[in-house]
Amino acid sequence: MKYPDPRRIAAQLFPIVQWSRQYGADVAIGDVIAGFTVALTLIPQSIAYASLAGLEPQYGLYASFIGGFVYGVMGTCPQINIGPTALLSLMTFTYTNGTNPDFAVLLCFIGGIVQLVAGTVQLGFLVEFVSLPVVSGFTSAAAITIASSQIKGLLGLKFSAESFLGTWEGVFKHILETRLQDTLLSLVCCITLIGMKALKDIHIKDPEGEKGRRRAVIIQRTLWLAGVARNAVVVLLASIIAFFVHQDKEDPLILTGNITPGLPTPQPPPFQTSVGNTTYTAGGMFAHLGSGLLVVPLVGIISNVAIAKAFARGRTLDATQEIIALGACNVVGAFFRSFPVNGSFTRSAVSDSSGVRTPAAGFYTGIIVLLTLALLTPYFYFIPRAALASVIICAVLQMVDIAIIKRLWASSRLDLIPLMGTFVCCLVLGIEMGLICGVGIDVILLLYYHSRPPLDVEFVDNGILPSHYAIYPVGGLHFAGAERVRAKLIVLRNSKGLQRSTPTPETLRGIPDNGPYANVANGGNILETNVVANGTTVAAGTPNRTYLSSNVRKLNVLVIYCDGLYRMDYTFLQSIKMMVTEWSQSGSIVWCNAKPVIREQLESVLNNAAFCDSEQLGVLLHSLSVIEEQQPQVEVIGDTQL
Structure with missing residues (x-):
C-alpha cells in the first residue's frame, strides 16, 4: 500500500x-x-x-x-x-x-x-x-x-x-433634521475622493534629459500614491478639521x-x-x-x-x-x-x-x-x-x-431576466433573499432549457443515402423534455414541412467506396475540380457520388445520430420506449454512432434495437428500403394513412 x-x-x-x-x-x-x-x-x-x-x-x-x-x-x-x-x-x-x-x-x-x-x-x-x-x-x-x-x-x-x-x-x-456641518463635510470629502482617484491615472510625458525624466518619475509615483492613499488622506484631513472645531459641550460634527x-x-x-x-x-x-x-x-x-x-x-x-x-x-x-x-x-x-x-x-x-x-x-x-x-x-x-446590461443585450438577452430579477429582489426583499431568488430564477431557466432540447427533425433527401428522417441530440436528455421530444418525433408533418438536408464533403466521404450506393451514377469517378452541389462546395479529389434522389422512394425511417449524446435519464428512456413502439407501427428507428454507455441504456429498455456506425448506415438503410419495397407503401403520419 x-x-x-x-x-x-x-x-x-x-x-x-x-x-x-x-x-x-x-x-x-x-x-x-x-x-x-x-x-x-x-x-x-x-x-x-x-x-x-x-x-x-x-x-x-x-x-x-x-x-x-x-x-x-x-x-x-x-x-x-x-x-x-x-x-x-x-x-x-x-x-x-x-x-x-x-x-x-x-x-x-x-x-x-x-x-x-x-x-x-x-x-x-x-x-x-x-x-x-x-x-x-x-x-x-x-x-x-x-x-x-x-x-x-x-x-x-x-x-x-x-x-x-x-x-x-x-x-x-427625518430630512428636516439634516445637519449642515456634516453635510458640507461629506460633500467636500466625496469631491476630494473622486478627484484624488483620478490622480493615479494621470500620465506625464517623458521630458528630455536624464534629470527631467527622474523628476517626471518622482511626480508620477507621487500622484499615484496620493490616488491610492486617498481614503487615508481624506480621513486624516477630516479628523484634523474635527479636532480644531471640536467643542466639549456642543459637537459641530458627529x-x-x-x-x-x-x-x-x-x-x-x-x-x-x-x-x-x-x-x-x-x-x-x-x-x-x-x-x-x-x-x-x-x-x-x-x-x-x-x-x-x-x-x-x-x-x-x-x-x-x-x-x-x-x-x-x-x-x-x-x-x-x-x-x-x-x-x-x-x-x-x-x-x-x-x-x-x-x-x-x-x-x-x-x-x-x-x-x-x-x-x-x-x-x-x-x-x-x-x-x-x-x-x-x-x-x-x-x-x-x-455595462453588463449592454453586453447581455448584445449576446444573450434571456440572461437579463436573472440579472434584473436578482437586482430587484435584493433591493425589495433584502440581499440574502435576493441571492436565493436569483439562484431560483437560474434553476427555472435551466429547467426551461432542458424541457426544450434543440431536437429539430430534418428530412434528409440529399441523393447520397435513401431519404429518411434525422435528429442530432447533443448533451444529456432528461425528464423535463421527455414528453416534448416524444410529441415532436411522433406527430411528424409531411416531408414538405421539414428541412431538407444537402450533402457536404464530410458526408460524401463518409459513404463506403464499396457500399451499395458507391456507384449509382457516373461510375464513382473522382472529381477533378471543386463542384458546388445544392449550395455546398465539394472539394476536388472527392469520389463523385451524384445520386438521382428522385428515383429513390422515401423511407419512413428515423435515424438518431448519437455522436453528441452522453446521457439519458430513466424518465426519458421510458418515453423513448413508448416512442419506438409507436414509430415501429409504420417504420423503423436506427441509432447511429451510439457510445457504449448510451447503447447499454437503450438495450435495457428496447428489444432488437438497430445500432450502426456511419460506415454501416448506408448498408442498413439500403436493406430497410428493400424490406419496404416488399411491403404495401403505406405511410402513417399522426393518425392519418397515406
Missing part, C-alpha cells in the same frame, strides 16, 4: 513552502511596498466597514490583521488582501443587528468552518451554479443598498433602519468617539452571550443567525474565487485551495474577535499596481495594522462619521455594473 507523501500534502496545503525557497531581497521590496500601500487603504476602510456592520471601530481593525498572516501562508494569489469588505459587513449587520459583537464573531467562526468543509470535500464546483448575471445583479444591488445605508451619515441624521426601503423611508421622515485601544486578547469564539437581560446559548445564537450561517460563507467564496480568477491572468487557479485559505482566515480570525472577512477587489487592484510579488505582502499589511492598534487608536476619536460614510459610498459605487 502506497502512503501519501506528507511533504507533498504540506506543500499543497501551505503554498508558502514552495514560493519561500526563491524569496529574496528584490521580491521582498515589492511586497513591502505593496503591503504598506494596501494598509493605507485598508485601515480607514476597516474602521468604516465596522460601522457598516453595526460594530465599534476597533472591530474593523481586529478583522484586518489576522487575514493577511493566514492567507500569506495558505493563499495562492499574491494580489488578494483578506479583510473587511462592504458586502460582508452589510450582511453581518443584516444577521446580527440588535445583538452584540459576540454574534458577529460566532458568524465568522461558523462561516469559516463551512468554507473549510466546502474546500475539503471539493465543493468548489458549486460556485459555478451561480451565474455571472446573478452575481452582477447581487453585487450591484448590494452596492446601492450599502450606499443608501450611508446617506444618514452624509446628512448627519440619526435613525435606525435595516433595509434599502426602510433607509430611504427614514431619510424622508464623531466616531472612543475606541478601545490595544490588541485583542486571543480567546475561543463565544458560544454563549447576553444581550440586555436575555441570555443566549449556542442553540439560540445559531437560531438567530439562521440562514446567514450558509449565505455569508457562500458569498465570501463567490467573491474570493472571482477575484482570484480576475488576477490569475491565464495561470491555473486552485479554487479549492483558495476556499480552504479563506475558511482558515475566518476560523483563526474569530479567535481574535474578527467578523466575517474575504478578499477585496479594490485592495487587490492596489496591491497589483504596487508591484506585489508573493502573498507575503499580507504579512507587512498585518504588521502595520497591529502597530496602528497598539499606538494610534486614541487618535481615532476625532474621525467624523461623515468622512467614513463618504469613504464607503465612493468605494462601493464602483461595484455597480451597468
Whole structure:
C-alpha cells in the first residue's frame, strides 16, 4: 500500500513552502511596498466597514490583521488582501443587528468552518451554479443598498433602519433634521475622493534629459500614491478639521468617539452571550443567525474565487485551495474577535499596481495594522462619521455594473431576466433573499432549457443515402423534455414541412467506396475540380457520388445520430420506449454512432434495437428500403394513412 507523501500534502496545503525557497531581497521590496500601500487603504476602510456592520471601530481593525498572516501562508494569489469588505459587513449587520459583537464573531467562526468543509470535500464546483448575471445583479444591488445605508451619515441624521426601503423611508421622515456641518463635510470629502482617484491615472510625458525624466518619475509615483492613499488622506484631513472645531459641550460634527485601544486578547469564539437581560446559548445564537450561517460563507467564496480568477491572468487557479485559505482566515480570525472577512477587489487592484510579488505582502499589511492598534487608536476619536460614510459610498459605487446590461443585450438577452430579477429582489426583499431568488430564477431557466432540447427533425433527401428522417441530440436528455421530444418525433408533418438536408464533403466521404450506393451514377469517378452541389462546395479529389434522389422512394425511417449524446435519464428512456413502439407501427428507428454507455441504456429498455456506425448506415438503410419495397407503401403520419 502506497502512503501519501506528507511533504507533498504540506506543500499543497501551505503554498508558502514552495514560493519561500526563491524569496529574496528584490521580491521582498515589492511586497513591502505593496503591503504598506494596501494598509493605507485598508485601515480607514476597516474602521468604516465596522460601522457598516453595526460594530465599534476597533472591530474593523481586529478583522484586518489576522487575514493577511493566514492567507500569506495558505493563499495562492499574491494580489488578494483578506479583510473587511462592504458586502460582508452589510450582511453581518443584516444577521446580527440588535445583538452584540459576540454574534458577529460566532458568524465568522461558523462561516469559516463551512468554507473549510466546502474546500475539503471539493465543493468548489458549486460556485459555478451561480451565474455571472446573478452575481452582477447581487453585487450591484448590494452596492446601492450599502450606499443608501450611508446617506444618514452624509446628512448627519440619526435613525435606525435595516433595509434599502426602510433607509430611504427614514431619510424622508427625518430630512428636516439634516445637519449642515456634516453635510458640507461629506460633500467636500466625496469631491476630494473622486478627484484624488483620478490622480493615479494621470500620465506625464517623458521630458528630455536624464534629470527631467527622474523628476517626471518622482511626480508620477507621487500622484499615484496620493490616488491610492486617498481614503487615508481624506480621513486624516477630516479628523484634523474635527479636532480644531471640536467643542466639549456642543459637537459641530458627529464623531466616531472612543475606541478601545490595544490588541485583542486571543480567546475561543463565544458560544454563549447576553444581550440586555436575555441570555443566549449556542442553540439560540445559531437560531438567530439562521440562514446567514450558509449565505455569508457562500458569498465570501463567490467573491474570493472571482477575484482570484480576475488576477490569475491565464495561470491555473486552485479554487479549492483558495476556499480552504479563506475558511482558515475566518476560523483563526474569530479567535481574535474578527467578523466575517474575504478578499477585496479594490485592495487587490492596489496591491497589483504596487508591484506585489508573493502573498507575503499580507504579512507587512498585518504588521502595520497591529502597530496602528497598539499606538494610534486614541487618535481615532476625532474621525467624523461623515468622512467614513463618504469613504464607503465612493468605494462601493464602483461595484455597480451597468455595462453588463449592454453586453447581455448584445449576446444573450434571456440572461437579463436573472440579472434584473436578482437586482430587484435584493433591493425589495433584502440581499440574502435576493441571492436565493436569483439562484431560483437560474434553476427555472435551466429547467426551461432542458424541457426544450434543440431536437429539430430534418428530412434528409440529399441523393447520397435513401431519404429518411434525422435528429442530432447533443448533451444529456432528461425528464423535463421527455414528453416534448416524444410529441415532436411522433406527430411528424409531411416531408414538405421539414428541412431538407444537402450533402457536404464530410458526408460524401463518409459513404463506403464499396457500399451499395458507391456507384449509382457516373461510375464513382473522382472529381477533378471543386463542384458546388445544392449550395455546398465539394472539394476536388472527392469520389463523385451524384445520386438521382428522385428515383429513390422515401423511407419512413428515423435515424438518431448519437455522436453528441452522453446521457439519458430513466424518465426519458421510458418515453423513448413508448416512442419506438409507436414509430415501429409504420417504420423503423436506427441509432447511429451510439457510445457504449448510451447503447447499454437503450438495450435495457428496447428489444432488437438497430445500432450502426456511419460506415454501416448506408448498408442498413439500403436493406430497410428493400424490406419496404416488399411491403404495401403505406405511410402513417399522426393518425392519418397515406
